[in-house]
Amino acid sequence: MYTFDEMLSVLNNSGYRLTDQRLSLLRVLETFSGSFSALDFEKKSNEMDPSIGRATMFRAIDLFLERGILEKIHRENGDDVYIVGSKGHHHHLICRVCGEIRDIDACPFEEEIEMIIEKEGFARTLHRIEIEGVCRNCQKVVEEGESGTHGVKMG
Numbered sequence: 001m002y003t004f005d006e007m008l009s010v011l012n013n014s015g016y017r018l019t020d021q022r023l024s025l026l027r028v029l030e031t032f033s034g035s036f037s038a039l040d041f042e043k044k045s046n047e048m049d050p051s052i053g054r055a056t057m058f059r060a061i062d063l064f065l066e067r068g069i070l071e072k073i074h075r076e077n078g079d080d081v082y083i084v085g086s087k088g089h090h091h092h093l094i095c096r097v098c099g100e101i102r103d104i105d106a107c108p109f110e111e112e113i114e115m116i117i118e119k120e121g122f123a124r125t126l127h128r129i130e131i132e133g134v135c136r137n138c139q140k141v142v143e144e145g146e147s148g149t150h151g152v153k154m155g
């Protein structure tokens with residue numbers, strides 16, 4: 001995950017004018033360590049700087065997404081979430097029970113995709129692949145639950 005300074009330099013290097021409000025919104029981003037919803041972001045932003053309007057906030061979100069300092073994660077249940085971005089090409093492992101999102105730094109799909117692209121004659125491609133499942137910790141909780149006392153229902 002990008003640190004505050006890294007986010008700042010990404011924006012500076014892409015020539016964006018950093019208004020006070022955008023800086024405040026970067027401060028808001030910095031407070032999240034895991035995934036969060038647009039509503040979480042809005043609440044936190046209102047808390048930290050009530051002067052920032054909704055329109056400004058959503059424009060900043062678009063800018064942050066475009067520059068990769070914010071990433072939108074598509075969830076199978078339709079509740080898309082955000083996380084602070086990371087450097088370079090990567091993928092995500094998403095736990096559908098606890099919502100934890102982990103970066104996969106190396107691209108395991110590079111070669112296969114390269115073959116397809118070449119065969120189909122595509123240029124300037126990008127790909128997004130997310131892996132959703134149940135993390136090790138949540139599997140344990142489910143097993144314990146099944147053997148008697150309590151547990152998380154898997155949907």
Ligand SMILES: [Zn+2]
Nearest residue numbers: 095098135138
């Ligand atoms: Zn989990």
Ligand SMILES: [Zn+2]
Nearest residue numbers: 107108109110
């Ligand atoms: Zn990849």
